[in-house]
Amino acid sequence: MATAPELPCHAAATSFDAAQAVVRANCAPLGIEWVALAKAGRRILAADAVARIDSPRRDSAAMDGFAVRSQDLTSDFTRLVLRAESVAGGAVPPALLADTAIRVSTGAPMPAGADRVVMHEHARVEGGHIIVPHVSGKPHVRPRASDFAQGTALLPAGTRIDPRAMVVAAAADIEKLPVWRQPRLRVLVNGDELVPPGCAVQDCDTIPDSLSEALLLMARQWGAKPLGALRVMDRVDELRATARMALEDTDVIVIAGGASDGHRDLVRAALTPLGLRMRFAGVAMKPGKPVWYGMIGGIHVLGLPGNPTAALTTARLFLAPMICALSGAGFDHALRWSERRLLHDVPAGSDRDQFLCAVADRTSDGVIIIARQEASAQMMLARADLLVERRAGADPAAAGASVRCLPF
Known part of the structure; x- marks a missing residue:
């Protein structure tokens, strides 16, 4: 499996395509169980x-009715002796003799010699006999191993x-x-201001941790085995101790909020003694430029921005295919792009590749890019069901133009 060399501390941002190629090259199925x-x-x-x-295990009836021999049905109506009954799950009945029939239920084993089932509504029972019309068409028999x-x-x-x-x-x-094997994944969220949802109302200097459970859910949806989330203060020693514990039973560590330049330096200081080798640090994309990726031995470490929209966007584009590759589904399983038509004009692309939150039109193949894209926004995530790709320097696009879209 090819690997990229470790990067210097403040390397230039990697192109989006090159960053995805690095993750792809480092991810292979984890093993069979x-x-x-x-x-x-x-x-x-x-x-x-x-x-x-x-x-089926043996020739069996495909309908409720009577097992017969076609060669006995020589006239418009034939009178046959009703001998026995065969039911699904029962023993194979005795061979069918000439001018006899056996009652059968759907799935019942057919007696040797019988080659047809006459449906019960086409026959008339008279005492120990049945009156059967001349029939043709489907025999209503399921041959063994058919x-x-x-x-x-x-x-x-x-x-x-x-x-x-x-x-x-x-x-x-x-x-x-x-x-x-499913990749075992743990989320580490660092930030002194973060508290569990439900606790921020008590202190106006705190904010709810909105990413941990969302990232665990995304991981589960794409095939990982989430092991939970840990909130870590912005201290090197605490981050290192928490990461060391996570390394014991984890295949993937996702660090949310550890991707800005300052936080990345803190993470590097905490994790380098544990063996972290950075594969890329920063990607020329919007949102999500601070995203980074490295490895500690065979364990994958993905650093996401702390801003919610940026975090989920980069997770969708890097974490989801990583999980698919590690779990055997293949890297590209998570990257099934499709073409949709813009329902409005869009301006020229920026100096970075953009991945914009958008809404699919349910009555057509159209797409609407949500206005006022902000990396820190959260409300628009409830509406967005697509990411629209706009490459760096893309020309302005008019309504009706085709754009690449990825389910979000």
């Missing part, structure tokens, strides 16, 4: 899931286990699945 099917939801298969049994056969690869490696995939795996009698 076997998990019970009941625990495999939303995990990524590391190898094909192979059927352990045939489905859905899938034992040994068939049903779910390819890379499949995310959703409810549909879980049905298939369970039907194939698969008890455990090989999946890529």
Whole structure:
């Protein structure tokens, strides 16, 4: 796995594309583990899931009715002896003799010799006999292994286990699945002024920590295993002690509020003794220029701005694909850009790549960029469901022009 060299303390901002390439190059699936099917939801298969049994297990009825031999139905109406009954989950009934029938329910094993099910509404029972019309068309029989056969690869490696995939795996009698390990993630939020939500009302010099739970939720949505968040004072010794504890059981550490020049120096002073090697420090993007990325051994450390919109934007563009790469889904799984039409004019791009909060129009393929973009804003996040990409130096765009959009 390629890695970038460590950067000097105040290196120039890295281009957005180069920064993403650095993260991509350093992230690979963490390893394979076997998990019970009941625990495999939303995990990524590391190898094909192979059927352990045939489905169906034997020739079976596809309808409620009567199992018959087509060769016995030689006239407009045929009288057959009703011999027995076969039910789903029951034993295979005896072979069907000439001019006889067996009552069957949907999913019941078919008797040897029977090649058709006459639906019960098409037959008439008279004592120990049934009267069956001449029928053609579908036989209403599910042949053995007609859905899938034992040994068939049903779910390819890379499949995310959703409810549909879980049905298939369970039907194939698969008890455990090989999946890529989930990256364990912990959030560290530093800032003397931060307090848990619900506590700021008591002190006007504090502000609620609005990022910890949001980042943990984003991590969970993209496939990580969140281990919780820790609030840290702006002190080197406390940050170092907290980070040292987090390193014991973590694959990814996200430090929110540790990305401005001053905070980055504090973080570097705290984490360099622990082995931090910075891969990039600052990205030519807006919002989110202070974002940085490094590693401590094999543990990924991502520094996000403290401003909420900037933090969530950079997390969406760097943390989400990082988690997808580490969990086996692939870096690009989180970067499914699409084209939408602007519903208004936009000015020329700035000197940095911009990723703007926007709202998708629900009645068309249009998009509206939210006015007054501010890195510290929070209210607009409740409306924004897209990020619109505007590259550095982009020409002004008129309504109707196509822009690249990413689900936010």
